[in-house]
Amino acid sequence: MQTSDWQPVFILLVLVLAAIALLHAVAIAVCAVREPLRTGPFSGGLEPREHPLSRFHVRWYPVTMVFLAFDMEMLFMYPWTKVVSEVGPSAVIEMFLFLGVLLAGVGYAWREGAFRWS
Amino acid sequence: MTDPAPLWAVLALPAVLAGAAWAVASFDAVLGAGARAAWPGREALRLLVQQPRRTRAADVPLTRLGSTLLPVAAVLAAVVLPLGFRSVSDLPEGIVWFNAMEALAWAAVWLTGWGPNSTLSLIGGYRFLAQGLAYELPHMLAITTAALGAESLRVGDVVDAQAGLWFAVWMPAAFGIYLLSALAMSFWGPFDQPAGRDVAGGAAAELSGVDRIVFLSGRWLLFVVAAAFSVPLFLGGGHGPLLPGWAWTLLKTAVVLAFLVWARRRIPTVRMERYVELAWVVLTPLAVAQALVVAVVVLNR
Amino acid sequence: MELKSRLLRAATARPGVLLAVRPGATRERLFVEAELVRRGWPCAAGPASANLLVCVGEATTAEDDWAERLWLGIPAPKARVTASAVERAVEALDRGRADLLSGAHQHHVGRHEQTDGDLHRGHHEHQESPDPAPESGRHTHDDHNSHGSEHTNGSSAGAHQHGAHEGHASHEGHNGHAAHGMHGDHDMGVVAGLPMAARADDRDGLRLDRLHVPLGPVLADWPAGLVLRLELQGDVVQQAAVERIAAPITARPPFWNEPWLRASAGERVARGDAARRLCAAHLDSLGRFLAVAGWDDAAAEARHVRDRALAGVAATELTSSVVPLIRRIRRSRTLRWLTAGLGVLPSEHAHHLGVTGPALVADGDVHGRVLVWLDQIERSAGDCDAPGTLGAADVTGPRGRTDGANLPSQALLDVLPGLLEGAEFACARLIVASLDPDLDEFTWAAPPVRGPADD
Structure with missing residues (x-):
């Protein structure tokens, strides 16, 4: 009946988007005032002096670097799970050596204080 | 492997998820005992009739994209969620698919926080990115560990592999880490800082009307889906004596959800600047060690 | 239409309440908080999810700029009441809900937008003057913000000399995306009446946008009447100055x-x-x-x-x-x-x-x-x-x-x-x-x- 595994996924995507659009339509029909309210941002009642959008102080920048290394590693780890017993002990040894190297990196980053930022 | 689900399941899935999210939100409100008793249905109706609201120089399409993305990601992730032994579509890389959809929440919360041009919502969005960096890696290692136990990325195979012993029994660390990350990815419970009250609702601070309904119900949906996914991954899916598979799935899911909702009341909100260190220094090595144990077991099977 | 009004009534039966507590009204606050719990009305953390603005305590004779802004930020259906004494608090809440149900405030919404529009127009004048002089523009805005608040701490004087601003203010259309002002040297670009944040050194020795944000006086779980003028870089507080909002002096002990x-x-x-x-x-x-x-x-x-x-x-x-x-x-x-x-x-x-x-x-x-x-x-x-x-x-x-x-x-x-x-x-x-x-x-x-x- 189904042409592919992905068919229901696409139907579902359309369905959910349609439901959300419908909700918006219902809201337009029943809302108290249709004209949007234009207002300033809330921070307790007073107005900010500048636009809040700003270059953010990304204090966890070193964490993103460590994260990226591991995220790349996951690309190998997902397919690896399927072939462990097929390939044998060498698969396990190689993967965990790799992970060990990365963990050593984590240890180094920790010692450098990358995970503490306040 | 079991036969594919009929097409009407596609229609049923969002309805079932919405019902479950509503039930969990109601349960949470009941435990709240009055103080913040915002009954979900009533609250949704209250928001539905609100006038649309735009903050100065807001990026409305971006905000709307963010708030819409959250329920979309939650429902699409649920495609691989089996009820009993049948899911809407048992994709061959179901676990990766779930991971990919759940990671969409990063974009969703950040866009929603950025869009309204408001300091507090910006802080909320920013907090979620830091949270993502903390929870995501142990989370990925935990779900790969389950996949490793079954040597397959198909959720159906993972459930089949637990016909005897549940994964939660022999990979308890991965299970615990998964539950933590289920809370963190739906920024709910002790990980609700991105939408915390101390920043007036954080990423949701400037949302009103339908945008708010969609965003907050998307969060509940994501919470339910993430918690429910622990059942096929670690709690044996539909396996169990006497009752049919679907009943076991529902029962186990309800227990996990009830536990998480109850546990939330015991602890304050976790701030990322403290949790990141724990996640990387304790949870990540723990998850790797768990994966190693499982890999050795798999080799000797 | 009948269905719509019935829906509105059902929706506002338990309104979301934004509590604006003035200093000196602790007794009233305690009473109103307990009453809200009893009624099961949710407390909103901000105006976006509120229906009912409940001002607790006596208003000052000076105009409460912040209370007005909160009111303008609440989307319809909305109502506003003042609970100035414990004895009148229950009645005030009832009146608030009655106003919501009858939609008494709804026809005012247009007027409020007008007010907000006026504010915008004021800013646009700054923007369109031939020599924008961002310095003076900012001070005007400052003064405006300080309405109804008194300095208790001199340290906010430092706030006035922030950032090196370029001689030219880049003019963005006020409908343009705010983000455009973010790049390059357009720090002082004025978008929709407000400049973008200027840069300053942060605590880690980086040069990043420094944002001036007044925090308070109305936040959930916040000391009533406290305003912190923060200088934020990201979500790090670089500097904080304490202010209090004006409140009438009474003979009643705290x-x-x-x-x-x-x-x-x-x-x-x-x-x-x-x-x-x-x-x-x-x-x-x-x-x-x-x-x-x-x-x-x-x-x-x-x-x-x-x-x-x-x-x-x-x-x-x-x-x-x-x-x-x-x-x-x-x-x-x-x-x-x-x-x-x-x-x-x-x-x-x-x-x-x-x-x-x-x-x-x-x-x-x-x-x-x-x-x-x-x-x-x-x-x-x-x-x-x-x-x-x-x-x-x-x-x-x-x-x-x-x-x-x-x-x-x-x-x-x-x-x-x-x-x-x-x-x-x-x-x-x-x-x-x-x-x-x-x-x-x-x-x-x-x-x-x-x-x-x-x-």
């Missing part, structure tokens, strides 16, 4: 200090009543702190016990409900892990700044101050029915000595800027909550002998 003030004025005050008030005051602070820390369950319990204490339950009964709560908080390792090391205030420094209350006793961080509260709650709960009267020498209220040259909360406000510098936003909120200054103290008329510190 609620939490009342027993001690009465006693030192020569009245006979039962020792038990003072202990009860102290217990409730700390429970109130504790509830607020726990709510800021995101532990809603414990916060709700603390507030519940607080209301019971004020309702006058017997000491033994109060102790039996206080003890489990305190044990739970004391034992929470997560809370200790999350709050230890934040906002450290050594006692020499505290003493130097005139702090005399729990913050001085704690001699440490946020968690230490909470533990001092817990000790005092436990002790005072047992003393609630103690015989005897308060002597003239008993002057230590919940926040410190009530007979000093300085108000106890003035010292706490003086401590704040130093503690907040370099803290991130969530920590800053925890630090404020762990000191919990009571701005009611400033609304009390000076008795002839000694007066509150003048600003």
Whole structure:
């Protein structure tokens, strides 16, 4: 009946988007005032002096670097799970050596204080 | 492997998820005992009739994209969620698919926080990115560990592999880490800082009307889906004596959800600047060690 | 149409309430909070999810700029009421809901937008003048913000000389995306009437946008009437200046200090009543702190016990409900892990700044101050029915000595800027909550002998 595994996924995507659009339509029909309210941002009642959008102080920048290394590693780890017993002990040894190297990196980053930022 | 689900399941899935999210939100409100008793249905109706609201120089399409993305990601992730032994579509890389959809929440919360041009919502969005960096890696290692136990990325195979012993029994660390990350990815419970009250609702601070309904119900949906996914991954899916598979799935899911909702009341909100260190220094090595144990077991099977 | 109005009525049967508490209205706040819990009306954290703006306390004669802005930020259906006295609070809430149901305020919505539009137009004039002179434009805006607020701290003067701005202000169409102003040297670009943030050095030696944000006076679990003028880089507080919103001076003593003030004025005050008030005051602070820390369950319990204490339950009964709560908080390792090391205030420094209350006793961080509260709650709960009267020498209220040259909360406000510098936003909120200054103290008329510190 189904042409592919992905068919229901696409139907579902359309369905959910349609439901959300419908909700918006219902809201337009029943809302108290249709004209949007234009207002300033809330921070307790007073107005900010500048636009809040700003270059953010990304204090966890070193964490993103460590994260990226591991995220790349996951690309190998997902397919690896399927072939462990097929390939044998060498698969396990190689993967965990790799992970060990990365963990050593984590240890180094920790010692450098990358995970503490306040 | 079991036969594919009929097409009407596609229609049923969002309805079932919405019902479950509503039930969990109601349960949470009941435990709240009055103080913040915002009954979900009533609250949704209250928001539905609100006038649309735009903050100065807001990026409305971006905000709307963010708030819409959250329920979309939650429902699409649920495609691989089996009820009993049948899911809407048992994709061959179901676990990766779930991971990919759940990671969409990063974009969703950040866009929603950025869009309204408001300091507090910006802080909320920013907090979620830091949270993502903390929870995501142990989370990925935990779900790969389950996949490793079954040597397959198909959720159906993972459930089949637990016909005897549940994964939660022999990979308890991965299970615990998964539950933590289920809370963190739906920024709910002790990980609700991105939408915390101390920043007036954080990423949701400037949302009103339908945008708010969609965003907050998307969060509940994501919470339910993430918690429910622990059942096929670690709690044996539909396996169990006497009752049919679907009943076991529902029962186990309800227990996990009830536990998480109850546990939330015991602890304050976790701030990322403290949790990141724990996640990387304790949870990540723990998850790797768990994966190693499982890999050795798999080799000797 | 019939269906729509019925829906509106059902939707606003339990309105979302935005509480705007003015200084000097603690008694009313406690009453309204309990009443809202009883009615099951949710408390909104901001205007976006609110229907009903409840102003608690007497309005000043000066226009309340912030109250008006809050009102303008609430989307319809909406209503606004003032609960100026405990006796009239229930009636005010009922009236608020009736207004919502009848849609009384709805036809005003257009007018409010007009007002907001006027504000915008004002800014556009700045933008379109041939020589934009961002300096003067900003000052005008500053002055506008300062309406109804008084400086208590000179440090915000530094805020005026921030950032090196380029000679030209880049003109963006005011409908253009704000983000465009973010790149390159367009720091002072004016978008929709407001400039973008300018850059300044941060605590880690980077040059990043420095944002000036007034925080308060109306936030969930926030000391009523407190305004912090923050300079934020990302969510790190670079500098903080403390202000208070204007409030009418009354002859009514501040609620939490009342027993001690009465006693030192020569009245006979039962020792038990003072202990009860102290217990409730700390429970109130504790509830607020726990709510800021995101532990809603414990916060709700603390507030519940607080209301019971004020309702006058017997000491033994109060102790039996206080003890489990305190044990739970004391034992929470997560809370200790999350709050230890934040906002450290050594006692020499505290003493130097005139702090005399729990913050001085704690001699440490946020968690230490909470533990001092817990000790005092436990002790005072047992003393609630103690015989005897308060002597003239008993002057230590919940926040410190009530007979000093300085108000106890003035010292706490003086401590704040130093503690907040370099803290991130969530920590800053925890630090404020762990000191919990009571701005009611400033609304009390000076008795002839000694007066509150003048600003």
